[in-house]
């Protein structure tokens with residue numbers, strides 16, 4: 684079976700749906716941001732502030748490479764699939780599901796957020812540009828799950844029906 688990997692833009696509900704999926708499939712759930720926070724003993728936001736995005740991306744690549752391919756749910760950070768190298772690693776370890784969500788819905792979830800460093804001081808238009816620039820990476824090698832208007836439980840059920 685390998686890993687069941689959730690990707691998608693910030694706010695798509697990867698972390699939340701992954702927890703539901705783990706409960707339903709009785710599998711462990713690993714959130715790569717949480718693993719990085721435990722390993723480096725600081726929040727993602729602090730890693731960006733202390734080391735910058737490039738170094739955070741290197742930490743993220745190391746983390747993805749270190750994942751075992753034993754059955755588990757892996758919820759990634761929204762930028763984990765930007766690098767081709769990372770997409771390749773994920774494809775070899777399991778099945779990738781892209782949680783697609785309409786941008787306006789995502790924006791409503793993200794507009795008050797202060798935990799995600801990439802949103803800081805960005806306009807709606809700038810965030811939408813980032814979303815659009817990443818779409819091809821999310822689509823690469825993945826099964827798309829349309830999440831707009833669905834609960835985390837619905838999303839987990841949809842993923843299970845495609846396993």
Ligand SMILES: Nc1ncnc2c1ncn2[C@@H]1O[C@H](COP(=O)(O)OP(=O)(O)O)[C@@H](O)[C@H]1O
Pocket residue numbers: 691692693694695696697698699700761792830833834835838
């Ligand atoms: N299916 C959903 N419907 C409505 N709100 C959701 C859904 N999934 C997640 N959320 C909410 O959206 C926000 C972002 O969810 P999160 O799981 O952290 O997304 P991600 O890990 O993809 O960035 C949280 O406030 C969460 O409670």
Ligand SMILES: O=C(O)C1=C[C@@H](OP(=O)(O)O)[C@@H](O)[C@H](O)C1
Pocket residue numbers: 691692693694697698716727759760761762763798799800801
């Ligand atoms: O899209 C991104 O580049 C990021 C998404 C975040 O994870 P979520 O997608 O879980 O918010 C986190 O990894 C970091 O803030 C960078």
Ligand SMILES: [Mg+2]
Pocket residue numbers: 697698716758759760
């Ligand atoms: Mg998350």
